[in-house]
Amino acid sequence: MLAKSRAVIALTVLLLCLTPATVLASDPVHWGYDGEVAPEHWGELSPDFSACGEGKQQSPVDIPATAAVNPPGLRVDYRDSALHIVNNGHTIQVNVDPGSTLQVDGATYPLAQFHLHALSEHTLNGAHTEMELHLVHKDATGRIAVVGVMLEAGAHSAAYEPLLAHMPAEEGEPETIAGISLNAADLLPAQRGYYRYDGSLTTPPCTEGVTWLVLSEPVELSASQVAAFERLYDHNYRPVQPLYGRTFLVTPAQTGRRSSGLLIAGAIVLCVAAATLLWALSRRRRTRRE
Numbered sequence: 001m002l003a004k005s006r007a008v009i010a011l012t013v014l015l016l017c018l019t020p021a022t023v024l025a026s027d028p029v030h031w032g033y034d035g036e037v038a039p040e041h042w043g044e045l046s047p048d049f050s051a052c053g054e055g056k057q058q059s060p061v062d063i064p065a066t067a068a069v070n071p072p073g074l075r076v077d078y079r080d081s082a083l084h085i086v087n088n089g090h091t092i093q094v095n096v097d098p099g100s101t102l103q104v105d106g107a108t109y110p111l112a113q114f115h116l117h118a119l120s121e122h123t124l125n126g127a128h129t130e131m132e133l134h135l136v137h138k139d140a141t142g143r144i145a146v147v148g149v150m151l152e153a154g155a156h157s158a159a160y161e162p163l164l165a166h167m168p169a170e171e172g173e174p175e176t177i178a179g180i181s182l183n184a185a186d187l188l189p190a191q192r193g194y195y196r197y198d199g200s201l202t203t204p205p206c207t208e209g210v211t212w213l214v215l216s217e218p219v220e221l222s223a224s225q226v227a228a229f230e231r232l233y234d235h236n237y238r239p240v241q242p243l244y245g246r247t248f249l250v251t252p253a254q255t256g257r258r259s260s261g262l263l264i265a266g267a268i269v270l271c272v273a274a275a276t277l278l279w280a281l282s283r284r285r286r287t288r289r290e
């Protein structure tokens with residue numbers, strides 16, 4: 001009996017010791033868009049956030065008018081998903097059911113979630129649009145590719161309505177909205193040309209090595225749709241970061257396909273030429289023999 005109660009006391013003490021340690025370890029560093037936790041201070045808030053202050057491949061960036069644009073050909077295969085929506089204290093985010101993917105350089109990146117910013121984070125030739133949508137994809141090895149969609153005030157969008165109509169007003173846990181399904185492909189513009197560059201997450205820890213694909217054509221939302229989001233978040237955007245010599249890339253897969261096409265065409269021409277030459281030579285020999 002005594003041994004049993006000692007064991008209970010020991011276990012209780014152990015649990016009491018572990019609980020604060022667990023809480024401390026999992027307590028996220030508070031960051032935001034105002035005052036002492038604003039973007040210009042993110043790098044100082046935690047050693048884990050050092051890339052925010054010292055990184056040389058940070059996002060977002062200004063996309064100048066001269067930036068190379070990839071022709072329409074963004075390779076997405078998005079499927080219908082139930083609407084799992086959360087106000088996480090930084091944005092409104094939708095978590096996506098498994099099955100939707102993006103192809104980049106032959107690799108498959110499953111779509112994990114999408115979320116909104118106001119104003120836009122990227123700027124086009126120095127100008128913000130009202131909002132920006134980020135579709136975040138992560139491959140099996142943890143590499144991240146984000147598709148950015150510039151959202152500007154204009155016509156009402158029926159495609160964005162299910163998302164905008166179910167935004168939780170208060171920060172909380174994800175909730176699934178019954179009877180609503182959504183396909184992320186409907187949130188993209190009709191023309192899918194895009195700017196591509198190497199950047200980072202635009203929120204702490206500002207991890208680099210992110211492939212950015214920012215669509216060149218914006219999508220329109222009505223002024224009241226923009227206002228609905230701005231009532232919750234009207235400045236959850238990080239200012240543009242220096243390029244530090246980075247350039248806008250034309251997708252290597254396309255260049256590769258084009259050059260391998262050229263190689264095949266070249267090989268065929270050479271084969272035909274060689275066959276013609278051999279045939280001509282054999283004919284000459286035959287003619288001489290005759």
Ligand SMILES: [Zn+2]
Nearest residue numbers: 115117134202
């Ligand atoms: Zn984002």
